[in-house]
Amino acid sequence: QVPLVESGGGLVQAGGSLRLSCAASRRTFSTYAMGWFRQAPGKERELVAAITRTGTSTYYADSVKGRFTIARDNAKNTVFLQMNSLKPEDTAVYYCAARDKIGGLGPADFNYWGQGTQVTVSS
Numbered sequence: 001q002v003p004l005v006e007s008g009g010g011l012v013q014a015g016g017s018l019r020l021s022c023a024a025s026r027r028t029f030s031t032y033a034m035g036w037f038r039q040a041p042g043k044e045r046e047l048v049a050a051i052t053r054t055g056t057s058t059y060y061a062d063s064v065k066g067r068f069t070i071a072r073d074n075a076k077n078t079v080f081l082q083m084n085s086l087k088p089e090d091t092a093v094y095y096c097a098a099r100d101k102i103g104g105l106g107p108a109d110f111n112y113w114g115q116g117t118q119v120t121v122s123s
Helices: none
Strands: 004-007 010-013 018-024 033-039 046-051 058-060 068-073 078-083 092-099 117-122
Touching: 004 092, 018 033, 018 092, 018 117, 033 068, 033 078, 046 068, 046 078, 058 068
Parallel strands: 010 117
Antiparallel strands: 004 018, 018 078, 033 046, 033 092, 046 058, 068 078, 092 117
């Protein structure tokens, strides 16, 4: 198990910024690829951004490219999601996830999940 705890969600006006953090209480954190997913009411869970174990490679959904940035600090067992220029359509529960195997970028490819943090963007 890899306990993951998200923080940093909240209510923000459109155009504003939030920074999500995900702390892993595991010294093997650097062996996991990490991802941020989100799920809005009535919609499927979707990948927002992902980062490799070393942080040298990242992936972004088209809807957030140029606005969101994923980063990790392996010394602190933490992954971040900086969200700028937020839009009402970014409103969702955001989940941190970890993957310890080679695979795709769908929810089923990630083994471990945090409890989620609510992000609400008002217009």
